[in-house]
Amino acid sequence: MLIYILIGVAVVIALLLLIIATRPSEFRITRSATMSAPPSAVFPQVNDFHNWRAWSPWENIDPNLQRTYDGPSAGTGAGYGWSGKKAGEGHMTITESRQYELILIKLVFVKPFAATNTTEFTFQPQGGGTAVTWSMAGKHNFMGKAMGLVMNMDKMIGKSFDEGLAKLRAVVESKPA
Numbered sequence: 001m002l003i004y005i006l007i008g009v010a011v012v013i014a015l016l017l018l019i020i021a022t023r024p025s026e027f028r029i030t031r032s033a034t035m036s037a038p039p040s041a042v043f044p045q046v047n048d049f050h051n052w053r054a055w056s057p058w059e060n061i062d063p064n065l066q067r068t069y070d071g072p073s074a075g076t077g078a079g080y081g082w083s084g085k086k087a088g089e090g091h092m093t094i095t096e097s098r099q100y101e102l103i104l105i106k107l108v109f110v111k112p113f114a115a116t117n118t119t120e121f122t123f124q125p126q127g128g129g130t131a132v133t134w135s136m137a138g139k140h141n142f143m144g145k146a147m148g149l150v151m152n153m154d155k156m157i158g159k160s161f162d163e164g165l166a167k168l169r170a171v172v173e174s175k176p177a
Contacts, residue, residue, distance in 0.1 A: 023140070029154050030135040031161035037172040039100035039123040039130045045171055046103050046121050048073060049080035049092065055167035057160040062086035088112045092119070107136070115144070132168065134161050 035042055045051045049069060053059050062084035070079040075097040083089040089111040096104040105119040117138030124131040136157065 025139050025141075026137070027140060027153060028135060028137040029157045029161065030133060031158055031165060032131060032133040033162075033165035033169055034126055034129055034131045035169045035172050036129045037175070038128070039125055041172045041175060042130045042132060042168070043100045043103075043123055044074070045168060047075055047078075047094070047097055049078055049094075050074075051171075052080070054171050055164055057164040057167065058087060083111075113143075132165060134165060136161075 045055065050073065059065070065082055065084040065087050068079075068081040070081070071077040071093070074094075076094055079091060079093045081089075081091040088109065090107065090109040092108070093106045094103060095106050096102065100123055102123070103121040105121075107117045107119050109115045109117075115138060117136050120133075120135045120137070122133045124133075
């Protein structure tokens with residue numbers, strides 16, 4: 001009887017490992033919002049990490065967050081590091097900055113888990129405003145695939161992107177044109 005239970009457990013574990021192994025290894029999360037401000041008003045809020053404190057959805061989750069800035073103050077090469085008990089630890093570097101069009105960021109998480117992703121912001125003029133698209137793409141390792149069985153990253157991170165875009169909209173729409 002015990003042998004049948006062990007075989008059953010082994011089959012369930014093998015099936016679970018197979019399901020995890022066949023899950024997609026790449027992911028992309030994207031959210032967009034239209035703001036009543038020109039790209040020239042929106043772009044600098046993203047292109048300078050010092051401005052993120054006003055709109056980033058993660059800036060206020062840890063009151064003791066330690067921040068560091070390196071490289072130029074804005075644009076390609078600008079860097080921002082963070083460390084905190086609730087926020088974890090990581091670093092972002094702007095790898096490409098095309099004025100009023102595109103910002104690419106290398107996003108490196110150290111804690112609570114190690115990962116390297118690419119974040120992208122695009123800015124499209126739309127009427128008198130700007131359509132801003134915020135995306136994050138990366139690869140899941142085996143553990144990331146396993147976590148995806150019980151956690152929906154698109155909903156989790158997407159909710160934060162929606163919050164950040166709403167705060168960004170409030171910042172740029174409150175500034176004089």
